Amino acid sequence: MNLHWILSVTALAFVYGVAADIYSFHAAEHIAYSIAVLNSAPDSAVFFQIIAPITYEWVALGQGTQMAGSNIFVIYSSSPNNDNVTLSPRAGIGHIMPEYNAEAQVHLLDGSGISDGYMTANVRCDSCLSRPLDRWIWAAKRGNPIGSTDETILLPQHDLYGRQSVDLANATITNLNTSNPFADYNGSAATADAISSSGSAPSTAVLIAHGTLMSASFLILFPAFAISLHIIPSAKTVPRIHAPLQLSTLCIVIAGFALGIYLAVTTDQLATYHAIIGFITISSLMLFQPASGLIQHTHFRRTGGKSSFALLHRWLGRTMLVLGIINGGLGIRLVGIGEPGNPTSLVIIHSAIAGVSSIVYIVILAIKPAAASKASEAAMMSPQIAPRSGKDVELRPVNPQ
Numbered sequence: 001m002n003l004h005w006i007l008s009v010t011a012l013a014f015v016y017g018v019a020a021d022i023y024s025f026h027a028a029e030h031i032a033y034s035i036a037v038l039n040s041a042p043d044s045a046v047f048f049q050i051i052a053p054i055t056y057e058w059v060a061l062g063q064g065t066q067m068a069g070s071n072i073f074v075i076y077s078s079s080p081n082n083d084n085v086t087l088s089p090r091a092g093i094g095h096i097m098p099e100y101n102a103e104a105q106v107h108l109l110d111g112s113g114i115s116d117g118y119m120t121a122n123v124r125c126d127s128c129l130s131r132p133l134d135r136w137i138w139a140a141k142r143g144n145p146i147g148s149t150d151e152t153i154l155l156p157q158h159d160l161y162g163r164q165s166v167d168l169a170n171a172t173i174t175n176l177n178t179s180n181p182f183a184d185y186n187g188s189a190a191t192a193d194a195i196s197s198s199g200s201a202p203s204t205a206v207l208i209a210h211g212t213l214m215s216a217s218f219l220i221l222f223p224a225f226a227i228s229l230h231i232i233p234s235a236k237t238v239p240r241i242h243a244p245l246q247l248s249t250l251c252i253v254i255a256g257f258a259l260g261i262y263l264a265v266t267t268d269q270l271a272t273y274h275a276i277i278g279f280i281t282i283s284s285l286m287l288f289q290p291a292s293g294l295i296q297h298t299h300f301r302r303t304g305g306k307s308s309f310a311l312l313h314r315w316l317g318r319t320m321l322v323l324g325i326i327n328g329g330l331g332i333r334l335v336g337i338g339e340p341g342n343p344t345s346l347v348i349i350h351s352a353i354a355g356v357s358s359i360v361y362i363v364i365l366a367i368k369p370a371a372a373s374k375a376s377e378a379a380m381m382s383p384q385i386a387p388r389s390g391k392d393v394e395l396r397p398v399n400p401q
Helices: 002-021 204-226 237-266 273-287 289-303 308-334 345-367 369-380
Strands: 023-026 032-038 045-053 056-063 071-077 085-091 106-108 113-115 118-125 135-142 160-165 197-199 383-388 392-397
Touching: 032 135, 045 056, 045 071, 071 118, 085 106, 085 118, 204 237, 204 308, 204 345, 237 273, 237 289, 273 289, 273 308, 289 308, 308 345
Parallel strands: none
Antiparallel strands: 023 032, 032 045, 045 118, 056 071, 056 135, 071 085, 106 118, 113 118, 135 160, 160 197, 383 392
């Protein structure tokens, strides 16, 4: 009896020790991750284990809070026979698939492979200690096994992802086999109570729609309809062209803004510069731009003069237009386009259109300010129609200055 009790206590102590050295969590549908950190120089390293069914094309674990700038490790089946796994280290860039990272110092340990329909990767990473160790991300793609040993293979976009905070107090190696902490460890059996945030991947179509609506509005529509006052000096320019078309563009922007909020929430990027500037720009346009224009219109009809709202309407519009163009560039950077190893065509197109639009806008402002002023005043004032030669009519201001 005493011997049984001693053996039980010893076994319990061993299990507790293992649990204290390895932090494990379940992700989704039988995907399990385990992390252990060895912080004793000169043999410091990060160890992790990935376990997932072969019903997934690939499964990944990464260091960071989002794809951009993260250190990502992807595993997938290495052969059509599904008897081994390939480990592919990758560098996260943005909302595009991570690129192969040849500088990562990682290798598979004993116990890695495919057995009973599950992929297992026991990994040692010697280059992971340079990154924060308490914030991790994961992702997975459902589908048929890939069956390739090519570490640079092009992978399809994930359809599951999540984030996980790691308690380093429970992930620091103190009494395990430091050459392979997962030699006798099964993370899938010890993670029932772990918690992780997850969700489905946002559609690429949503990202494209957001970028298209915003770029078209700030690079082309807003500037074109703003200078309509300068190139069409008519009393009807404001009520029939400028105001309705700018309001229509604002509606397009609001639709793009809604898509942007969805993307920011689903990818946890509400705190990025792009999202913050977007909130400021669109909120200002929605709340102040139409209102200031309407107040100035009412004031001018009543007094024949300009109020402070005229200046507010003009310069707020111009300022938000510049911010919107700049923020478009930040959005392109956020998704990783233009970064080393990625296509730069969209950066060039955005910059070219922004440059041409800005030059045309400034030139027209410089050469036709008087015509714009006359058109605005004529549109803001109530017209009086007087007969001329029995047929012709002439528009004259009620309160001429």
